[in-house]
Amino acid sequence: MNNADLxxxxxxxxxxxxxxxPAEALFALPGVEAFARRVQAxxxxxGFALITGDPGQGKSKTLxxxxxxxxxVPELTVRVVxxxxxxxxxxxxxxxxLFNAPLSPANRYGGFKALRSRWKTHCQSTLMRxxxxxxxxxxxxxxxxxxxxxxxxxxxxxxxxxxTILCGDGQLPExxxxxxxxxxxxxxxxxxxxxxQPPELLQEYLNFSLQQAGCPHLMSDELILTLASHAANNLxxxxxxxxxxxxxxARRNLSRIDETLFFELFSPTAGKSQRNHHAKK
Numbered sequence: 001m002n003n004a005d006l007x008x009x010x011x012x013x014x015x016x017x018x019x020x021x022p023a024e025a026l027f028a029l030p031g032v033e034a035f036a037r038r039v040q041a042x043x044x045x046x047g048f049a050l051i052t053g054d055p056g057q058g059k060s061k062t063l064x065x066x067x068x069x070x071x072x073v074p075e076l077t078v079r080v081v082x083x084x085x086x087x088x089x090x091x092x093x094x095x096x097x098l099f100n101a102p103l104s105p106a107n108r109y110g111g112f113k114a115l116r117s118r119w120k121t122h123c124q125s126t127l128m129r130x131x132x133x134x135x136x137x138x139x140x141x142x143x144x145x146x147x148x149x150x151x152x153x154x155x156x157x158x159x160x161x162x163x164t165i166l167c168g169d170g171q172l173p174e175x176x177x178x179x180x181x182x183x184x185x186x187x188x189x190x191x192x193x194x195x196x197q198p199p200e201l202l203q204e205y206l207n208f209s210l211q212q213a214g215c216p217h218l219m220s221d222e223l224i225l226t227l228a229s230h231a232a233n234n235l236x237x238x239x240x241x242x243x244x245x246x247x248x249x250a251r252r253n254l255s256r257i258d259e260t261l262f263f264e265l266f267s268p269t270a271g272k273s274q275r276n277h278h279a280k281k
Contacts, residue, residue: 046160053194056236196233
């Protein structure tokens with residue numbers, strides 16, 4: 001069953017367990033609200049902020065939530081880097097496209113001067129502040145991160161021309177201990193570290209997700225408790241299990257999903273039964 005049929009069957013506005021979520025469906029994890037307020041205050045002055053955490057802990061969705069909040073501030077121009085792993089030349093080219101400042105990657109100094117000049121003029125003439133968001137920032141080359149640090153400062157580092165939020169896994173803070181990136185690490189003004197979430201919070205997340213999607217009673221309370229207890233404290237694991245259950249329930253035309261389906265799909269004997277079934281075929 002495709003996603004549109006699944007939504008129609010259960011009256012869902014969207015599938016709450018897939019990555020493509022609207023802004024109102026984004027769940028604020030502990031610490032995110034305070035971090036978002038801090039970031040919004042910093043954005044006007046420029047600098048760096050950092051989001052880190054292990055895979056599956058909600059970094060990208062947190063960055064999406066903060067991006068949505070920042071986009072509501074009229075004087076901010078928010079842009080997202082699509083290829084953090086780019087070479088320095090491609091990194092310059094993407095920055096130029098994002099902020100409407102054509103650059104010549106072959107001329108590093110010329111490009112550097114052109115973008116700095118455009119940003120400075122932009123800030124002075126429009127009062128808008130540029131904000132750059134970089135997900136999977138642990139993939140970014142050291143040269144690009146260093147250039148970004150140099151690019152955003154002006155007048156002996158007393159004026160910042162850009163606010164950047166870096167988002168990545170546990171490798172990123174470790175990289176800031178390297179000699180080449182120590183100057184950037186020292187400039188990070190706000191940090192948010194996302195940690196494994198307890199089952200109680202995962203239950204809250206499931207209830208919130210179903211409520212926002214328009215079907216709060218789709219899963220039984222017992223199932224929500226069971227899912228949250230078996231998700232290894234990981235949001236991605238939780239979403240993957242919930243999405244699989246929703247798809248299986250739709251194929252069987254179940255009106256409500258309970259623990260019976262969970263144990264059928266995820267109990268230790270479930271995989272063995274499925275293998276025996278395929279073997280008989």
